[in-house]
Amino acid sequence: MQPLYHPPMSEVTVEGILYALSDPVRARIFVELANTDCTRACNAFARYGKKKLAKSTLSQHFRVLREAGLIRSERVGVSLQNRSRCDEFRGKHGALVAAIINSYISQKEI
Amino acid sequence: MQPLYHPPMSEVTVEGILYALSDPVRARIFVELANTDCTRACNAFARYGKKKLAKSTLSQHFRVLREAGLIRSERVGVSLQNRSRCDEFRGKHGALVAAIINSYISQKEI
DNA sequence: TCGTTAGTTCAAAACTACTGAACTATTGAA
DNA sequence: TTCAATAGTTCAGTAGTTTTGAACTAACGA
Numbered sequence A, B: 001m002q003p004l005y006h007p008p009m010s011e012v013t014v015e016g017i018l019y020a021l022s023d024p025v026r027a028r029i030f031v032e033l034a035n036t037d038c039t040r041a042c043n044a045f046a047r048y049g050k051k052k053l054a055k056s057t058l059s060q061h062f063r064v065l066r067e068a069g070l071i072r073s074e075r076v077g078v079s080l081q082n083r084s085r086c087d088e089f090r091g092k093h094g095a096l097v098a099a100i101i102n103s104y105i106s107q108k109e110i
Numbered sequence C: 001t002c003g004t005t006a007g008t009t010c011a012a013a014a015c016t017a018c019t020g021a022a023c024t025a026t027t028g029a030a
Numbered sequence D: 001t002t003c004a005a006t007a008g009t010t011c012a013g014t015a016g017t018t019t020t021g022a023a024c025t026a027a028c029g030a
Helices: A014-021 A024-036 A055-067 A094-107 B014-021 B024-036 B055-067 B094-107
Strands: A071-076 A079-084 B071-076 B079-084
Touching (some): A014 A024, A014 A094, A014 B014, A024 A055, A024 A071, A024 A094, A094 B014, A094 B094, B014 B094, B024 B094, B055 B071
Antiparallel strands (some): A071 A079, B071 B079
């Protein structure tokens, strides 16, 4: 399998963050990872409300989050363990990411 | 001409704001309107870097910003006068919008 | 080895965005 | 008034993106 690409923080853009988090499925994944501060397999997010997402769709969503610099994914056995990169956002995009998380949480309907 | 729709603040969503501002052309328009706190015609943004945008494209971008609740447009004579709705974001999405504006400004390359 | 589980890749279908051309609306000059 | 100019909008075609099922790879345990 291909190695997973994680951009360094210096390559993370505002536009990339906003784009990645403007999709409700991705926002929900990211907010949950950021809040619980633990790792989760992609699989754990296979349902969005009543809707079941195709594996390929979910795979794409994780790729977008990863390439925006928002999450880090590590292969562990048969699955990926994903976690937020919130701890790496000190200074640069920290305030932005925190504001987005807070807004989604207070809006609830992710 | 059709009347212009401006959603009430109660209908503005985080997702709509992020989506609207994840496009660099729209981000640039919004950040400029928010910063100068004055009105501008759509036309004033016809260039993006070296690129000249089609009138129809620009019209769509303004519609997206308007329908996300980010700007208010008023017909004045032959043109639209657009301004940011930042003053209406007290509380609800205020912190989010402020964080996005600050991030884009400190990133410069809009 | 085989079956199971987890994710990725691929190609087709469905959707969205960009554009030029034709349109509407307002203005100001003849 | 009529005419031309200016500012935006709408429309339809094309270009680009997203979603999906099917086929694939990779790791694990029996």
